[in-house]
Amino acid sequence: MSMAAVETKKITLRTADNHEFEVEEAIAMEFSTIKTFFDENPDASEDTIPLPNVTSKCLSAIIEYCKSHLAFRARETSSSIDEQVRTYDEEFVKARDNESLKELILAANYLNIKALLDMLNQAVADRIKNKSVEYVRRFFGLENDYTPEEEAAIRAENEWAFEGVDPDDD
């Protein structure tokens, strides 16, 4: 079979802050939202696709992620590849602060990239699991609608669940 140069089809995406990204079709197809769009509109391949809910910062991170994972998948499966995937995912998450994580989750949710979304959701769960109730409220921007009396009663009844909490350093 001859190694003919295959012209990789590129798709243009425009983010909420008006940046345009040209991505290879294979990567764009990782975004189920976009894949569905093309499945339903096969003639629309020339147009730029607007992504009003995604910032350029998020999109470039997501494109990096999909590129790397596609490359991993192209290689033969083995436990060392699994290990590399795990390490990559850990590094991807580790450097990001809570705000970026939340934005990435919303973007991955909007673009419907299941593997990335699962990984990010797990990362958030791991981040909050040993934190205090107050930290979680701040994280999700929630108001405490319990009265002080109600809260005191709750703590008394469930004291052991409140032990072993990490300090809120961020």
Added chain:
Amino acid sequence: MSSTISSAADAIASNEDLLTEILLRLPAKPLLKFKFVSKEWFSLISSSQFCLFHARRCRDNASFTAAVLLFHCDTSHTPPTGFHVVPLKNQCSKVPFFDYLGDSDVRIMQSCNGLLLCRSCDKFQYLSYFICNPSTNKIRIVSFPQAEVDGFVYAVNLAFDPLKSVHYKIISIRRLVWVAPRFQIDIYSSKTDSWSVKVLNFTKPDDVWLNCGVFCNGAIHWEGGDRSSLYLDVENMCLKAMPMPARMLDAPEGSYGESNRFLGESRGHLHLTVNYKPLCLQFNIFEMAADYSDWFLKYRMNLETVVKGFPEIPLYPDEEGGNQVSALCVIRSKIDEVSTVVVFVNGKAISYDLHDGTLTKLCDLEPCPKIHGHQSNYEAFHVYQYFETLSCV
């Protein structure tokens, strides 16, 4: 707070599906705490739908395996000396609920997917049973039907599969005094909060012990001798005989008898572990086929050489009654079906990973008081797996 910062948080918090996805990935203990983040979170986490999904995730997620094993002495004549909590994972070494239980004469009868069936004995020798979930600190006392029943309560078992339903069933077996067949089953369903009495009558072979049921895949299994065991299909109320592996089946070379048999369940698999004399640290782990046709040998485990290299675990010379394996528990992991076996030998609890052959010492156990005339230094223990769950009693 700038508007962009709060909007990402708002968007996630107000998207119930997304929020649920994150919360389902948390273990039970933080979830119990986060119920109090807000009243909306309280109703979300308390809902039976959420509990059901969470139980399924626990089952699928390898990191949510049994956190802790408990056991206590099974001495019928003296009150139990209490519970020992053996942590399998560092983060769950404290189970405060059991501090409470340890004070009174309470015995764990069965552990079933996170719920415990316990029995307590008051000073008048009156037995009462209760179901508890140590994670949520909730108890429900079992009240048996008084009218229309004969005989006395002989054994009680719990059937609970959180993957199928948030509800559980209690199987109460009464011994009839004047009537044959000798045993009668009444069933309680937590769904209807009511009993169905006299659902089934049966006789059993003498050596089947109805008090130590193992619930697995919708059936309660009662071990008997090497020939006769029974299992009860709870849904269809069918009692069937279960074939057992013959004595010395596939026994390791050099062994001349069986030492003990341990029946247990993990992730829907029924295991029977056998160890042999004189090499008490050689084990065959059999697994029951899905259609109950037969047992097949799943793992062979030889801890002899591994334990020898572990100076903290004393090994006595290979003579009869030298090394005492008091209890054993096989725990399956979801990933690649790898298993860990926790063995209680010579007063120590050790964990052996069948995948890579590594041995870890978990803790020391205090010896239980000896009964007159009993040979061994360590009594037979009952081991119960403990999971943190949200399940309701």
